[in-house]
Amino acid sequence: MRHPLARFLLRRIAVAVLLGLGITLVTFVLTNLVPGDPVTANLGQRALGDPAIVAQFRAEHGLDKSLPVQYLTYLGGLVQGDLGMSQQSHRPVLDDLAEFVPSTIELAGGAILISLVAGVAFGVIAALRRDRLSDQVLRVLSLVGISVPTFWLALVAFYVFFFRLQITPGSGRIAPDMNAPPGVTGLYTLDAALAGQWDVFASAVGHLLTPALVLAAYTIGLLTRFTRSAVLEVLGQDYVRAARAKGLPGRVILFRYVLRSALVPIITVAGLAFGSLLSGTVLVESVFARPGIGQYAYKSATTLDLPAVMGVGLVVGCVYVLINLVVDILYGVIDPRVRLA
Amino acid sequence: MATRPRRRTAWQARAALLPVLLTGALSLAACSGGSTSTTSPQSSGGTSKTLVMDASFTLKTADPGRNYEPTGLIVGKALYDTLLTFEGSDVTKPLPSLAESYEQSADGKTLTLKLRQGATFSDGSPVTADDVVFSLNRVRDLKGNPSFLLDGVEVAKTDESTVTMTSKTARPELPFILPNPALGILNSKVVKAHGGTADASDKAEQYLNGASAGSGPYELESFNTQSQVVLKANAKYWGAKKPTYTKVVIRNVESATQKLNVQRGDSQVALDLSGDQIKSVGGSFQTLKTASANVVFLLSNQDAAVSKTTSNPKILEAIRKGVDYQGLLELAGEGSVQAPGVIPTMLLGALPADQAVKRDVEGAKAAVAASGVSNPSIKLEYPSDLTLQGLSFQPFAERIQANLKEVGITVELAPAPVATALDNYRNGKEELGLWYWGPDYPDPTDYLAFLPGKLVGLRAGWKAGADKELEAVGDKAATTIGDDTRKQLYTDIQNKLNASGPFIPLIQPSQNIVTAASVTGLAFHPVWTVDVAALGAK
Numbered sequence: 001m002r003h004p005l006a007r008f009l010l011r012r013i014a015v016a017v018l019l020g021l022g023i024t025l026v027t028f029v030l031t032n033l034v035p036g037d038p039v040t041a042n043l044g045q046r047a048l049g050d051p052a053i054v055a056q057f058r059a060e061h062g063l064d065k066s067l068p069v070q071y072l073t074y075l076g077g078l079v080q081g082d083l084g085m086s087q088q089s090h091r092p093v094l095d096d097l098a099e100f101v102p103s104t105i106e107l108a109g110g111a112i113l114i115s116l117v118a119g120v121a122f123g124v125i126a127a128l129r130r131d132r133l134s135d136q137v138l139r140v141l142s143l144v145g146i147s148v149p150t151f152w153l154a155l156v157a158f159y160v161f162f163f164r165l166q167i168t169p170g171s172g173r174i175a176p177d178m179n180a181p182p183g184v185t186g187l188y189t190l191d192a193a194l195a196g197q198w199d200v201f202a203s204a205v206g207h208l209l210t211p212a213l214v215l216a217a218y219t220i221g222l223l224t225r226f227t228r229s230a231v232l233e234v235l236g237q238d239y240v241r242a243a244r245a246k247g248l249p250g251r252v253i254l255f256r257y258v259l260r261s262a263l264v265p266i267i268t269v270a271g272l273a274f275g276s277l278l279s280g281t282v283l284v285e286s287v288f289a290r291p292g293i294g295q296y297a298y299k300s301a302t303t304l305d306l307p308a309v310m311g312v313g314l315v316v317g318c319v320y321v322l323i324n325l326v327v328d329i330l331y332g333v334i335d336p337r338v339r340l341a
Numbered sequence: 342m343a344t345r346p347r348r349r350t351a352w353q354a355r356a357a358l359l360p361v362l363l364t365g366a367l368s369l370a371a372c373s374g375g376s377t378s379t380t381s382p383q384s385s386g387g388t389s390k391t392l393v394m395d396a397s398f399t400l401k402t403a404d405p406g407r408n409y410e411p412t413g414l415i416v417g418k419a420l421y422d423t424l425l426t427f428e429g430s431d432v433t434k435p436l437p438s439l440a441e442s443y444e445q446s447a448d449g450k451t452l453t454l455k456l457r458q459g460a461t462f463s464d465g466s467p468v469t470a471d472d473v474v475f476s477l478n479r480v481r482d483l484k485g486n487p488s489f490l491l492d493g494v495e496v497a498k499t500d501e502s503t504v505t506m507t508s509k510t511a512r513p514e515l516p517f518i519l520p521n522p523a524l525g526i527l528n529s530k531v532v533k534a535h536g537g538t539a540d541a542s543d544k545a546e547q548y549l550n551g552a553s554a555g556s557g558p559y560e561l562e563s564f565n566t567q568s569q570v571v572l573k574a575n576a577k578y579w580g581a582k583k584p585t586y587t588k589v590v591i592r593n594v595e596s597a598t599q600k601l602n603v604q605r606g607d608s609q610v611a612l613d614l615s616g617d618q619i620k621s622v623g624g625s626f627q628t629l630k631t632a633s634a635n636v637v638f639l640l641s642n643q644d645a646a647v648s649k650t651t652s653n654p655k656i657l658e659a660i661r662k663g664v665d666y667q668g669l670l671e672l673a674g675e676g677s678v679q680a681p682g683v684i685p686t687m688l689l690g691a692l693p694a695d696q697a698v699k700r701d702v703e704g705a706k707a708a709v710a711a712s713g714v715s716n717p718s719i720k721l722e723y724p725s726d727l728t729l730q731g732l733s734f735q736p737f738a739e740r741i742q743a744n745l746k747e748v749g750i751t752v753e754l755a756p757a758p759v760a761t762a763l764d765n766y767r768n769g770k771e772e773l774g775l776w777y778w779g780p781d782y783p784d785p786t787d788y789l790a791f792l793p794g795k796l797v798g799l800r801a802g803w804k805a806g807a808d809k810e811l812e813a814v815g816d817k818a819a820t821t822i823g824d825d826t827r828k829q830l831y832t833d834i835q836n837k838l839n840a841s842g843p844f845i846p847l848i849q850p851s852q853n854i855v856t857a858a859s860v861t862g863l864a865f866h867p868v869w870t871v872d873v874a875a876l877g878a879k
Contacts, residue, residue: 036761042401044409044486046781048767049796056484056541089566090402090546100567155597163601170607171598172569176393176590289594291568299567302726304760 008328016321023317024078027310028071038063038304042087061087074310083314084307088299093311096296101315102186103173104292106204107284108277110212115219115273120266122220123227124259130232138224145221150280154214154287161210168210171289174203211288215280219273226269230262237261263334271327275320390878392586392860393608394871397728398593400566404549405525406479409486411870414522415591416570418869421525421555422580424454424473424504425516429864429875430631432783433689435516439468439526439556440504449511449822456502460579462528462556468579470498475529477506478539487523490782511820513827517784522869528554558584558874568593572873584874591873596731600855609857612870615731616674619853626855627863630676633730633852634685634867637737637777639664639845644802648772650719652802654841655712656750660773661698661845663705663748664741669848672736676851682835683778683791683846687867689824690785690831698839698846705748718751722765723775725756730850737847738775769800783867785831789815791844792834801843811837 039057040048047053058064062073077084083093126138161168169175173188181191181200189208192201234240235258243253281294293312300308331338400412408417426438435443440454460468474496481491494508494515506515518524527537531554536544548554553561556579559572572589594602599611600618603626619628641651641660650656666679681692709717721741723734735756742752752773756762765771778797781787790796792815794805805812811834818830838844852865861877 034761036758036764038760040763040767041760044781045778045796046489047409047486050484050489050492053484053486053488088401090407090550091566096567099565158598159601162607163605166605170602170605171395171594172592176569176592176608177391177588286595287598289568289592289598291565291593296567302758302760 009325012321012325016318019317019321020314021075023313024074024310025071027313028067028074028306031304031306031309032067034304036304038087038306041303042305061085074307083311086300086308086311087305088303088308093307096308097293097311097315098186100291100293100296103188103290104278104281104285104294106173106187106189106208107211107215107281107290107292108274110208111215111219111277112274114212115216115223116270118216119220119223119270120227120259122224123266124231124254126224126228127231127235135228139228142221142224145217146225147221148217150214150218151283151287153217154211154284157210157214158287169203169206173207173290174200175207178203207288207290211284211290215277215284218280219270219277222273223266223270227262227266230265231258234258234261260334264331267327267330267334271323275323278316278319389587390585391588391590392610392873392876392878393590393592393602394610394612394873395592395594395599395602395608396612397595397599398566400570400593402546402550402566403553403561403564403570404546405476405523405527405555406483406487406543407485407546408523412570412591414869415871415873416561416564416572417522417525418557419559419572419589419873420553420557420561421522421527422460422468422557423520423522423524423526424456425519427520427783427866427868430687430866432517432687432867435520438520439473440519443516445513445516445822447822449513449820450508452506452512452515453499454504454506456504458502460556461577462531463553463560463575463577464528464531465577466528466530468526468528468556470501470504472526472529473504474498475532475539476527477524479527479532479537479543480524482540483543484541487521490518490521490523511822513820513822514782514784514786518782520868521782525555525557528556558582559589562588582874585877586873589873596728603855603857606857609860610863610871610876611855612852613731614853614855616676616851616853618731619855620675622855625858627858627860629854629856629863629865630851631865632676632678632686632849633779633865634687634783634849635729635777635779636680636683636685636849637729637734637775637847638680638683639741639847640771640774640776640797640801641843641845642769642772642774642802643807643843644769644804647770647802648719650714650717651772651843653712653714655708656714656717656719657841657843659705659708659712659717659748659750660745661705661839662701662708663745663750664845664847665700665744666698666847667700668744669737669740672740673732673848673850674853676853678849680846680849682839683844684785684788684831684835685780685849685867688780688783688785690828690835692832692835692839696836696839702748709749716751717749718753719745719773720753720755720771721773721775722755722757722762722771724759724762727759729777730852732850734775741775766800769802771800774800780867785827786819788831789819789834791838791842797844803843808837808841811842 039054043057062070086093086096089096122138126135129135162170178200181188181195181197184191184194188204189201192204240257243257281292282298285292285294297312396412398412399410401410402408403416405417405421422439424438424440425435428436439457439460441457442455444453456470477491477496481488494506497505499505532545535548550564558575558578560575562571562573564570569590569592574584574587596613600614602608603611622628641657642648643652645652670677670679678686679697681694681697684691721738723738727734738754742754745752766774766776792798793803793807793812814830814834821827856863859878861879862875
């Protein structure tokens, strides 16, 4: 336990557990404060007229117990890895999450990858070619990316690429006449590649590209702007000028001197942006009909499906914790002056 | 700010190439992804045919005993044959299916069904009277959403090929209820082997969400309540007409995308287009615009404790006369019709279109003046996130607000998410409510719920005894056998409702379905929307 990294990780995990507890408590209390009854949201009009059916529904979902008991029962299950039963899908929440989370990981992961590569590259180019045409164009584009609403962009992208240009496939995660690849990770791209089903792989990648690009639009714009200003600031530093005077090759100056120092603010912004990426998935998944956690969250919330809402809350909380952890570790890797402890 | 390099270096030039390379790579990847998966599902040709159908899902289960959502009924209809059925879009004549004939006793308390010989489940075993008794008892005793369909009905096996259904009171609607996919017949051996029982302790749902155990034209290949349901043709189907499509994929797609998918050929059927969307679909597609069986109505609370305004009969009259029905109809789009009464147009006992209420602005103003309420103001509650046949309730509420303003009634709009709004509606706490009712089964008996003291009547604060004459006609209609007499009774009931009842029927929005030119045999059905097995290909 002397190692600073171990101590750091341990502290982070403890915080994550507390955070998870907080998330469940807040979601539980808030959902119960909403005027509305899961019974009304889930049973049909006629079934609602039958007290026996209503009583049975309440008993089945533990809604007949007092609120503190309901919460403690939930926590008791949680400790054993049981997230309860979803009222809308009639399945364990854990099964639902296991099915929908990989789809969203694929989407958000794709978006993160695209925005890191494109955002940093565009930002560097804009900084190096400051005030020239390419800089102006990139700055306008990044502004567009930041300000255009995701929902609109998703609809337009679907219309243009799928319907007009006919270069991308339609709704879903793979072509409707294909079977899902054997489930190992739940990520269709990876599973298809592992199974060597290259037609399924191509279909999965094709179905992933447009939604990932749309989801990345905002973060690309954001990263472009931040990278540009960070790089510009570093470019003006004396040590960069010294390096250039020494006659070091441009590649070395860019990657070892400029980018390395510029990366700290870039990573801070990227971490924040990726955390909020999940909220964009609701809209993108809905337009591209990708069954993911965003759609699941929306449906659960509108049907007051408490176990599902709490399950999604926990997943989102974990993602935040994880991203922050990665960002903090990266700080230390990039800048040795930063100490984890 | 320090000086910045003006000299164009080699690494700058290389960096400038990056966006070009990136864009190129992305579009290349997009193309390669697209080209493999845009092949038409039907092009696999020959013996295998796939049909892709897009729907906005309302789906919870594939277990018939618990199934009661619109998308669930599409799936249920394909997987589970029922004792009786309907043909095409007709709902006035129950036809034989697993039962080859039926006979109702004169007092309406006994229904005798003769089972067809030779019908088999998808595993090849015969459909027996025991399967029928188990399946129907299970629906009734599971205490799930469709349990009420068989409330108070006893099912018994008379002999190997006869089943009798008896009830304490007359159930003239029973033959119209039996075609409901929730009453599909299960292979009782299979279901029992997977935890199935005919009571609330039943554990077979998980199994039935992964595999089907029915005698219908299709079997369940995969099932997901959020993304898609895949059906495969039942190779051992007993019926004379085998399904055309070997595989049917029903996908959860929102309506804006549904249209593009069907136009592009990614799907062959789009189920939930709005009136606006369907206008611009184009010539090479088949469009079907049929008035749905959903009746959108206003309810005006009669409980003085909830509202002194809406319980005033003159105010109720003013609202009824003040609404611009034609305007609402235009808002709903082509294919929609004005609801002449609470019973939708395609059911037995529906009022003819010319008996629908008409707008009378002067009459409405006079009624407001006669009400004794000065500057009446009413709160209108409605579900804000609900769409019905692609229509949102918001524009209708706004239009009603404008209509009533013209006659001197101020309407305050109070939208709420459906999960919240339902609570007030169900508890009869709404002053003025905008809701809809879809038939639980295509028989007018279902609409007796609108009478005083009944399910919907109470939601309008209309307690038993509020209109004794009307209630007496209702009681008679509930137990009368014989189509002609029933028709007369239900006409009478609706005319009375239209004269002084707290419900103001507005419209039946159009169900708009678009199919590819290759799809044949499409018909809209008020209970199961589309019979997948009836679809053909040319």
